[in-house]
Amino acid sequence: MSATIKDVAKAAGVSVATVSRVLNGSANVSEAASEAVNRAIKDLHYSPNFLGRNLRKRETNVILVIQPASVHSLYAEIIAGMQEGALNYGYDIISATSYGLEEIEKRQMKMLFNRTVDGAVLLGTQYDAKTINKLAENYDIALCCEGIEGANVLTVTVNDEQASYDATTALIEKGHNKIALISTNSLAMSSIYRKKGYLKALKDHGIPVRNEYIYEGTYDSENGEIAMKKFMSLENKPTAVFAISDLLAAVAMKTAVSMGIQIGSELSVMGFDNIALSEMLIPSLSTVAQPCKKMGIFTIEKLISNISSSAKDNKHYNMRHNVILRQSTGD
Amino acid sequence: MSATIKDVAKAAGVSVATVSRVLNGSANVSEAASEAVNRAIKDLHYSPNFLGRNLRKRETNVILVIQPASVHSLYAEIIAGMQEGALNYGYDIISATSYGLEEIEKRQMKMLFNRTVDGAVLLGTQYDAKTINKLAENYDIALCCEGIEGANVLTVTVNDEQASYDATTALIEKGHNKIALISTNSLAMSSIYRKKGYLKALKDHGIPVRNEYIYEGTYDSENGEIAMKKFMSLENKPTAVFAISDLLAAVAMKTAVSMGIQIGSELSVMGFDNIALSEMLIPSLSTVAQPCKKMGIFTIEKLISNISSSAKDNKHYNMRHNVILRQSTGD
DNA sequence: GTGAAAGCGCTAACAC
DNA sequence: GTGTTAGCGCTTTCAC
Numbered sequence: 001m002s003a004t005i006k007d008v009a010k011a012a013g014v015s016v017a018t019v020s021r022v023l024n025g026s027a028n029v030s031e032a033a034s035e036a037v038n039r040a041i042k043d044l045h046y047s048p049n050f051l052g053r054n055l056r057k058r059e060t061n062v063i064l065v066i067q068p069a070s071v072h073s074l075y076a077e078i079i080a081g082m083q084e085g086a087l088n089y090g091y092d093i094i095s096a097t098s099y100g101l102e103e104i105e106k107r108q109m110k111m112l113f114n115r116t117v118d119g120a121v122l123l124g125t126q127y128d129a130k131t132i133n134k135l136a137e138n139y140d141i142a143l144c145c146e147g148i149e150g151a152n153v154l155t156v157t158v159n160d161e162q163a164s165y166d167a168t169t170a171l172i173e174k175g176h177n178k179i180a181l182i183s184t185n186s187l188a189m190s191s192i193y194r195k196k197g198y199l200k201a202l203k204d205h206g207i208p209v210r211n212e213y214i215y216e217g218t219y220d221s222e223n224g225e226i227a228m229k230k231f232m233s234l235e236n237k238p239t240a241v242f243a244i245s246d247l248l249a250a251v252a253m254k255t256a257v258s259m260g261i262q263i264g265s266e267l268s269v270m271g272f273d274n275i276a277l278s279e280m281l282i283p284s285l286s287t288v289a290q291p292c293k294k295m296g297i298f299t300i301e302k303l304i305s306n307i308s309s310s311a312k313d314n315k316h317y318n319m320r321h322n323v324i325l326r327q328s329t330g331d
Numbered sequence: 332m333s334a335t336i337k338d339v340a341k342a343a344g345v346s347v348a349t350v351s352r353v354l355n356g357s358a359n360v361s362e363a364a365s366e367a368v369n370r371a372i373k374d375l376h377y378s379p380n381f382l383g384r385n386l387r388k389r390e391t392n393v394i395l396v397i398q399p400a401s402v403h404s405l406y407a408e409i410i411a412g413m414q415e416g417a418l419n420y421g422y423d424i425i426s427a428t429s430y431g432l433e434e435i436e437k438r439q440m441k442m443l444f445n446r447t448v449d450g451a452v453l454l455g456t457q458y459d460a461k462t463i464n465k466l467a468e469n470y471d472i473a474l475c476c477e478g479i480e481g482a483n484v485l486t487v488t489v490n491d492e493q494a495s496y497d498a499t500t501a502l503i504e505k506g507h508n509k510i511a512l513i514s515t516n517s518l519a520m521s522s523i524y525r526k527k528g529y530l531k532a533l534k535d536h537g538i539p540v541r542n543e544y545i546y547e548g549t550y551d552s553e554n555g556e557i558a559m560k561k562f563m564s565l566e567n568k569p570t571a572v573f574a575i576s577d578l579l580a581a582v583a584m585k586t587a588v589s590m591g592i593q594i595g596s597e598l599s600v601m602g603f604d605n606i607a608l609s610e611m612l613i614p615s616l617s618t619v620a621q622p623c624k625k626m627g628i629f630t631i632e633k634l635i636s637n638i639s640s641s642a643k644d645n646k647h648y649n650m651r652h653n654v655i656l657r658q659s660t661g662d
Numbered sequence: 663g664t665g666a667a668a669g670c671g672c673t674a675a676c677a678c
Numbered sequence: 679g680t681g682t683t684a685g686c687g688c689t690t691t692c693a694c
Contacts, residue, residue: 004672005671014680014681015681016671016681016682018680018681020673020674021673023673027679028679029680030679030680033679047445048671048672049670050671051385051386051672052671052673052686053671055380055382055670055685055687056671056673057673057686060382062447064425070401070407071407076402079401079428080430092439092442093427094395094426095425095427096423096426097407097411099411104414108423111425113378114378114379114380115382116391116393138333138376251611253613254611257613282585282588282612282613335687345664347665348665348689349663349664351689351690352663355689357690361664364663379687381688382686383670383687383688383689384687385688386670386671386672386687387687387688387690388670446671
């Protein structure tokens with residue numbers, strides 16, 4: 001069907017080795033040969049088959065990033081950073097969405113196992129530490145955004161506890177001492193540490209923890225509504241709500257508005273992640289920003305370095321977060 | 332490094348052909364041999380190298396979808412549909428974001444040219460009809476969401492003109508006759524046809540077109556703000572605004588709110604696409620929904636059919652749209 | 663039911 | 679500066 005390197009060689013009157021050389025600019029090739037080859041390539045509309053090349057070189061220069069969600073998430077920005085970072089090293093980024101389903105994630109990870117890609121970045125995963133550690137023995141893997149307790153794998157996240165501490169403190173400094181938390185009962189490290197940070201901030205400021213101010217459900221948006229309704233049914237209502245995700249915060253805010261509550265004055269709302277949605281909302285949502293672009297670039301650079309070296313960096317890196325105050329906290 | 336089919340064959344005491352057979356369930360293999368092979372596979376942690384397989388079979392069973400944007404877009408839903416559709420045929424979907432940049436799109440399309448994927452879906456593209464037609468001679472390509480005038484390539488979209496006509500008519504039926512349009516001066520077919528539909532709806536209902544009610548900029552969100560400010564500075568202000576994208580509508584709405592305008596009562600706003608953002612907004616945004624999931628499934632099925640057959644379907648299919656009325660139009 | 667062997671398209675020694 | 683050739687890991691025809 002389509003032309004191969006052999007066809008080009010024949011057409012140009014040279015050997016396949018020479019064609020390969022001009023294709024890769026590897027060795028010295030005479031002007032004449034080079035020209036002949038390039039002409040043949042054009043004439044035949046030749047495009048090298050990378051299956052052959054990749055098989056031979058045992059590398060693909062492609063990295064797969066698996067994201068648990070592609071809507072209402074910060075992953076798009078992170079992947080953008082990864083793309084930017086990868087470009088400098090001649091790597092391409094492809095992505096797949098697992099929807100947080102183990103079955104789908106496993107299927108997608110096959111691309112790593114069957115050598116279709118050189119490495120994988122997991123923006124949240126269903127694998128446990130033991131499994132991930134075993135995989136990391138044979139494959140180049142990075143975790144970004146979401147770490148796993150006990151995983152000895154290259155990991156890049158913000159300091160979730162400190163970030164959450166800072167967000168809660170920001171509310172306290174605005175005069176709030178009745179601050180509710182919308183969290184999840186997920187085992188995700190980010191969720192656990194974000195709750196920790198909230199609790200520590202209260203404690204450090206001498207504010208007692210009230211269990212009725214803490215709601216733990218799932219990441220599903222409806223939990224924002226359930227939580228807010230619960231809080232607002234208390235006789236002693238909170239004056240601020242901190243949600244560990246922007247989506248939960250957004251839905252909580254929408255719920256409060258529908259109950260006639262003035263956001264920013266009567267009730268302050270703080271989210272987490274600074275997803276694209278947050279600044280589009282009316283009122284715009286205060287939140288904790290992760291340095292997505294930087295995280296993406298950093299992660300991919302470390303991963304590529306791991307891919308091309310035998311010394312594997314499996315450290316956990318923390319990137320600097322940033323509390324952003326918008327209208328939902330009265331700013 | 333990692334085990335190959337040869338290693339498995341040796342460990343199982345059979346030939347590579349037999350290993351290949353049990354791997355693919357292709358021919359009859361004796362119980363004993365099959366068991367030996369499976370044991371060896373497990374012992375060696377063998378995972379077949381698809382570069383070898385794909386090279387040999389001249390197929391990858393992977394389809395690339397290139398999306399111009401990954402934030403505030405409807406593509407995520409479409410890709411979800413594609414993934415669902417592909418699964419039934421043993422295909423995998425990988426995606427890449429071009430950010431609407433020709434250079435990046437071209438780089439990503441190389442995966443198609445170099446046979447790393449079997450086909451590509453473009454959710455909007457920088458290629459012109461001539462180029463796309465030439466590519467389609469040698470590669471399996473589909474356009475989804477956004478067609479190209481003069482392209483003889485498998486295309487799946489809604490009927491943008493009719494959809495826009497219906498959205499405008501919905502506003503008219505609510506009693507509006509001062510309806511502004513936020514469109515783009517892009518050459519994208521969707522943009523052109525959505526404007527057409529708007530004009531036709533006005534005409535059919537005997538409403539004269541006013542040029543000051545039509546704003547044409549780019550897809551960038553700031554145009555929503557510029558447009559709204561322009562409309563609201565007119566002495567004869569529109570009572571409804573129809574934007575050809577939800578993002579433009581959302582920003583327009585946000586701008587209006589910040590000007591103290593009551594959305595739904597004083598001013599109605601209608602968007603297009605029904606992106607995830609739309610129902611999260613306060614007030615929620617009325618819009619025209621594209622049947623994303625269905626479009627994705629349909630497109631991928633047609634494309635896979637093209638890939639596996641010599642008869643190429645290059646028709647343009649229209650899917651049914653759906654006007655969704657929410658709070659922003661007073662519903 | 664099974665094995666030997668050719669070959670997918672490419673790169674990289676190696677020889678000249 | 680260039681060509682010959684082995685071989686990357688796999689599937690599949692052909693013999694047996």
